[in-house]
Amino acid sequence: MAALLELRGVTAGYGGGDILHELDLTVEDGAITCIVGPNGAGKSTVLRVVSGLLRPRLGTIQFRDASIAGLSPRAILQRGIVQVPQERSLFPTMTVWENVRMGAYTVRDGGLIERRLQQVCETFPIVRDRRFEPAASLSGGQQKIVEFARALMLDPALVILDEPSMGLDPKTRTTVFDTIRAMNQAGRTILLVEQNARSGLGLASHGVVMESGRIRLEGPGPAVLNNPEIGRLYLGATA
Amino acid sequence: MSLLEISNLSKRFGGVVAVDSCSLSVADRSITGLIGPNGSGKTTVFNLVTGFIPRDAGEVRFKSRSIGGLGPDRIYGLGIGRTFQLARIFPRLTALENMLVPVRRAGFRAMLSHGQWRHERDRAMEMLDFVEIAHVAGTVGGALSYGQRKLLELAAVMMAAPELVLLDEPAGGVNPALLEKIADHIRKLNQQGVTFLLVEHNMSFVMNLCHEVVVLHQGKAIASGKPKAVRENPAVLDAYLGA
Numbered sequence A: 001m002a003a004l005l006e007l008r009g010v011t012a013g014y015g016g017g018d019i020l021h022e023l024d025l026t027v028e029d030g031a032i033t034c035i036v037g038p039n040g041a042g043k044s045t046v047l048r049v050v051s052g053l054l055r056p057r058l059g060t061i062q063f064r065d066a067s068i069a070g071l072s073p074r075a076i077l078q079r080g081i082v083q084v085p086q087e088r089s090l091f092p093t094m095t096v097w098e099n100v101r102m103g104a105y106t107v108r109d110g111g112l113i114e115r116r117l118q119q120v121c122e123t124f125p126i127v128r129d130r131r132f133e134p135a136a137s138l139s140g141g142q143q144k145i146v147e148f149a150r151a152l153m154l155d156p157a158l159v160i161l162d163e164p165s166m167g168l169d170p171k172t173r174t175t176v177f178d179t180i181r182a183m184n185q186a187g188r189t190i191l192l193v194e195q196n197a198r199s200g201l202g203l204a205s206h207g208v209v210m211e212s213g214r215i216r217l218e219g220p221g222p223a224v225l226n227n228p229e230i231g232r233l234y235l236g237a238t239a
Numbered sequence B: 001m002s003l004l005e006i007s008n009l010s011k012r013f014g015g016v017v018a019v020d021s022c023s024l025s026v027a028d029r030s031i032t033g034l035i036g037p038n039g040s041g042k043t044t045v046f047n048l049v050t051g052f053i054p055r056d057a058g059e060v061r062f063k064s065r066s067i068g069g070l071g072p073d074r075i076y077g078l079g080i081g082r083t084f085q086l087a088r089i090f091p092r093l094t095a096l097e098n099m100l101v102p103v104r105r106a107g108f109r110a111m112l113s114h115g116q117w118r119h120e121r122d123r124a125m126e127m128l129d130f131v132e133i134a135h136v137a138g139t140v141g142g143a144l145s146y147g148q149r150k151l152l153e154l155a156a157v158m159m160a161a162p163e164l165v166l167l168d169e170p171a172g173g174v175n176p177a178l179l180e181k182i183a184d185h186i187r188k189l190n191q192q193g194v195t196f197l198l199v200e201h202n203m204s205f206v207m208n209l210c211h212e213v214v215v216l217h218q219g220k221a222i223a224s225g226k227p228k229a230v231r232e233n234p235a236v237l238d239a240y241l242g243a
Helices: A043-051 A073-078 A096-102 A110-123 A125-129 A140-152 A170-185 A197-203 A221-226 A228-235 B042-049 B072-077 B095-106 B108-112 B114-130 B146-159 B176-191 B203-209 B227-232 B234-241
Strands: A003-013 A018-028 A032-036 A058-063 A081-084 A158-162 A189-193 A206-211 A214-219 B002-013 B016-027 B031-035 B057-062 B080-082 B164-168 B195-199 B212-217 B220-225
Touching: A003 A043, A003 A189, A018 A043, A018 A058, A018 A189, A018 A206, A018 A214, A032 A043, A032 A170, A032 A197, A032 A221, A043 A073, A043 A081, A043 A158, A043 A189, A073 A081, A081 A140, A096 A110, A096 A125, A096 A140, A110 A125, A110 A140, A125 A140, A140 A158, A140 A170, A170 A189, A170 A197, A170 B234, A197 A221, A206 A221, A214 A221, A221 A228, B002 B042, B002 B195, B016 B031, B016 B042, B016 B057, B016 B195, B016 B212, B016 B220, B031 B042, B031 B176, B031 B203, B042 B164, B042 B195, B072 B080, B080 B146, B095 B114, B095 B146, B114 B146, B146 B164, B146 B176, B176 B195, B176 B203, B203 B227, B212 B227, B212 B234, B220 B227, B220 B234, B227 B234
Parallel strands: A032 A189, A032 A206, A081 A158, A158 A189, B031 B195, B031 B212, B080 B164, B164 B195
Antiparallel strands: A003 A018, A003 A058, A206 A214, B002 B016, B002 B057, B212 B220
């Protein structure tokens, strides 16, 4: 597989010191890459530098062999990277359909928007079934699915998910992880951060363990999951 | 004896019945889990108990006293603390300052006594150290990661020494190894007499920690009992846990 996204020597922070320290990370085309690690390790910060919400202080970020470090979030969206944030991000008083259409905000071609809307309705029937209801009337899991649908309106090559299972009941969590797998099988490359390490690494073709702004260990998802040291340090006995 | 008694509590939002004549009780000195599918009314129950939203009908009793119509500040003052699903902290105060806000609430007299203040500060640092965020004590809340905010909120609620603590998804966004320590800490506080009611989707966390589990479905309590019995209840499997 070829690299779709490559971070080299990325150093970044929020003004109060660096969070990421010369971080190198490769996301292969077609892979599901999952980052795990302790709270405050810098996992969400990695996602933010990729999606342009945070400008790296040092280092390079290549996406499909073009540099994207320092570009605006809008420019990065247009190149095919979409992020679904950690916290609930639908507009609560807008309908489901209006929310999903917002995903195509940067698209000018009305016909294309309609075609994509039909596609996401097929992938996520809830978008059609609940289209006229305000997003706030949906449960947490349903809202997460609608956020995925909104992300796909740009037909992205890379979908970034920040803790997609957070706040979801066990049944819904299974549905969400199945949905992630299905998005991947439909050709999207996935980069996700997940505290539910067993589900996340179980799903991932590539697992990455971060600590203190650096990569501590990486490898195939199951191998990382079964690494005894990592198990003891990060996963806990009963997780 | 029950510390918290909820009877026939109801709340409707427009056409949606969020809590539907719900009755449940939390035994004194217990750790009680409140589980159920997304949208089953768990957080609404928390909001009703803590006075964040007014009830439509029903009764809430804390230590046999009716608290149904009281506002959130009064209920907090009576000894019920809570955390939120999406952590609510003061973004422009440092982590340590966030910890000291509940102490101020506990009384200005305590603040005036310098020795007492230093004691509270030490206690705050100990709590921050416990949840492994002492290194960011001087960082403003807004610059903390999501998980760190959850941990800060959990530590801060304990500073007010509440008798009953409602935790809304304490495990959400917290790394698994730290979660075991948090479970141990909740157990320790429980042994010191603090009662917990917690909403959580992490089943191993709930099953290992809770003495009693109540299952909500469509705004009603459909089952309650020991974790093992609840886990094997067919109605719970169907509504919540899946096959």
